Amino acid sequence: MTQTQNGSGPALHVEGLWKIFGPNGDKIIKSADAQLPRKELQEKTGHVVGIRDVSFDVAPGEVFVVMGLSGSGKSTLVRLLTRLIEPTAGKVELYGEDITAMNDKALLETRRTKVSMVFQHFGLLPHRKVIDNIAFGLEVRGEGRGARRNRAQEMVDLVGLSGYENNYPDQLSGGKQQRFGLARALAADPEVLMFDEPFSALDPLIRRDMQNEVIRLHKEVGKTMVFITHDLSEALKLGDRILIMRDGEIVQIGAPDEVVGAPADDYVRDFTSEVPKSHVLTLKWVMRDPDGTEATDAPVLQADQIVRDAARVVLDYDGPCRVERGGDLVGIVDDEDILRVVVAEEASA
């Protein structure tokens, strides 16, 4: 599509992004007050720091999850990315295009064609049938009636809800509404999809369905995704990488196993303490350095294999197994290493 996409640059590049809520945000950011902790700043000036000096990159095709407790600034962050909220400072680039420097027209164009959002409360218009809701984005950018109908119908089929397209949103369950929310976001064929806690209003079973749906769609359409959630298991399940936020700041960015295996601080550790580690950690996190006790004919496992999947093999074999990466021996695991993870889990459960 765009020439920038051909390069190996990131899909999304965020640099030094700030948001200070309040009438004089741009003055405060230049003063020393900006360094105050959130609470003190609020007491002193009445301004709230929404996002403080956040930088990260998202690779094309990646599922990038942002998580944090309520009020940590997740929603503010995604909205800054398309300037639904104006940043106080910093830069956002989408495939090399500087969103923060765009004029109104270019910004509208970006929202119409390059980025789509899925909202917690679905954001469907109650006075339109769902099919018209899906076609709405296309209508806004001026596509013809026939074309947008076809495209909308395709999307309905894609999310597996053919037959419901002529209902009005409030005649459908939350789960179905959100599927249509997804379909609407996909209809514009955007480069990046953004989700703001899309499933937190749904009940657990439906939520699981929807997560699988996202995984499936990601496989099928391969879009770059920025996914906000406050649910760690959702983050671990979907994310290629996870950004953990607190009070508007980044605490840690890493792959799921990194976040669980090497939490940056107590905040993250607290978060991850409930997670079944054997489901997340790879052998890399449990293996020991080779000490010569490993037999040459011992079973070979890969370093990025999930502990749970490797457990059977290790437990069945008497003695340490070999862990390799790219054909090289990088470590060994025996029953004890595996059990340490599994038993610790039992104890904490």
Place this chain on the structure above:
Amino acid sequence: MSVVAAPPVVSSKEEQPYVDPERNRHTGYKLLAILMVWLVLWLALRGHQTRELGLQDKTGFHDWLNEVRDWVQLHGADNWFFGGVLGGIADFFNAVFEFIQKLVSVGAFPRPVPEIGWLGVVALATWATYAAAGLRATLLVVFSLLAFGVTGLWSPSMDTLIITLFSVLLCIIVGLPVGVLMARRDRVSAAITPLLDAMQTMPSFVYLLPMALFFGIGAACAVAITVVYALPPLIRITEHGIRSVPETTVEAARSMGMTQRQLLWQVQLPMARRTIVVGINQSTMAALSMAVIAAFVAGPGLGPLVNSGLQNQNVGVAAVPGLAIVLMAIMLDRTTTAASERTSKGGGIASVSGPGVMLAGVVLERLPRWATEDAGKGEKRPRLTAAGRSSLLAVLLIPVLVAVWLSRYTLSLAEFPDVSNTPVLKYLDGASLAQDINDFTDWLVPAVDTFTLALKDDVSNWLLNPLQSLLADSPWWVMAGVLIAFAWTVGGWRPAVVTVLCEAVIFGTGLWNDSMVTLTMTIVATLLTMLVALVIGVAMGRNRRVDVITRPFLDAFQTIPPFVYLVPALALFGVGRFTAIVAAIAYAAPIATKLVADGIRGVSPTTVEAARASGSTAWQMITKVQLPMARQALVLATNQGLLYVLSMVVIGGTVGGGSLGYIVYSGFTQDPLFGKGLAAGIAITAIGIMLDRIARSAAARHGR
């Protein structure tokens, strides 16, 4: 564009202003102290410096106002503003009115009959109502129009209808854009809202004299007054409708890259449509009530007929056009309601939930049930497709046009025939109806008169007279001090300052004593209104069944234009202050009752359950849980009640209510008293603002 206006910093719970619990307790003692001082001063100084003024006496201010009027009448035509701008508007209004009048209501020279006879009008109205509002509303419209004709009120009914509908049309043309603009620009909203507040605090009666000065008397003035009066609710509700489109929806729309214009036309307006139609409904009802009162500035229609009946104390003669007005009110209300039920296309309108629409800081009760509860659910699908409907309407247009054509060339179809000699229908003729109503009244009044007279005497002797003596016989400066102290005690320094200003205005009008009499009547009527509202409202709030049975009656009462209430009140209680009070209660009680009921109903069920679990009796539940928790609603009900009562007490001046209302009325009827009437209007406005401010501050302070 996408700049998100930063809302005021949300203060957490701990940061909310600390309310000293001691404060409320002291209020009672302070009020008692004020009362004691007042009583002592009253005993010592009663009858001195009361600033009483005989009806025919005038002050310099009144004379000056008369001179202003004389100047306007003499030179206005040459003035660019009076003659140019206002004169132009008046000419336009008159021209439109007369044009439509010739079309449907009076002979269009050289024709002895209107261009379109009654049959044509009925056919056209039927068709239009059917297209916009469905079958049931259509039946009601046909019935109403025929009833106007049979009772011999065709022409005046048409005139009232023309004024009402023309005014509503103007309101929509002006009000919709203003409301939309206010919703989208906070600054515009901040600038216009106080103006709307002021307009809505002013009792309708007060508009009359100044507008007569600006527009001269007659149809143009009636239209102008009606527009001014019916505009604020439409603007307010439009703004509310647009603003209450959920933030999440607006955000989703923006995330898709909508321009502001697309946002307005494709999201905000469609979602607010139903609310806006509610606004049109409210505006229509306000317009009708004002179009009737415009009788006092020689506005044509049913109003003058009611008024002349009242002035001759002929209940029957006043009641027949009065009933026609009620019928018209029901017809307009049902039609606009039905139209709005249709406007929602399937989708629910999430926008009109919430506590209700604020009007002049006064809650216009909860929006009608149909506007909120059934939003989008179980919605009836039209049996016809859109195309089928249009072709049906097109086909139906043929008989309509035939009827119009016939009504142009057949006399009996052009002018509603006199039915006084027709069998059956002759009983429905206006004159015989009036006679029947008089017979009925003559039978009824003696039958209930022991009760009504006792009520009248008791209230007069125990409440009205003592209070009036206390307020009106105290020296003016004592009263002024008492009111300021009262405002200070219940509301703080803000309402106290407003009170001082309003008192200065009242004093300046030279009508201090009459103002105190009007204030007395307002207070008494409000007390009684709240008594009624509490009894019925609590019963409704606690018991669904009572609510279901009572509410339709309250709804019906609320659609009746205030002026009409005078008719039954006059029949039962004769000429006098008490009649005005009764009419005021009847007018104000329904809305106050609904507010109380909603307040009681709004008390959280868990709290009620908890109280029940700890063994409260029903009485304890009401007095210790439900009423205290519904305090905000009670204060609002009182506030709303006060304004309704004031506006009615003033109109009641025309049936012997005396004081300010009667002075305004005399301003219409007696030339030399014009200025004094105008001054009385100013005094009434000052009273209204004063009471409203005090009640609102009290609500803010005690209503948490």
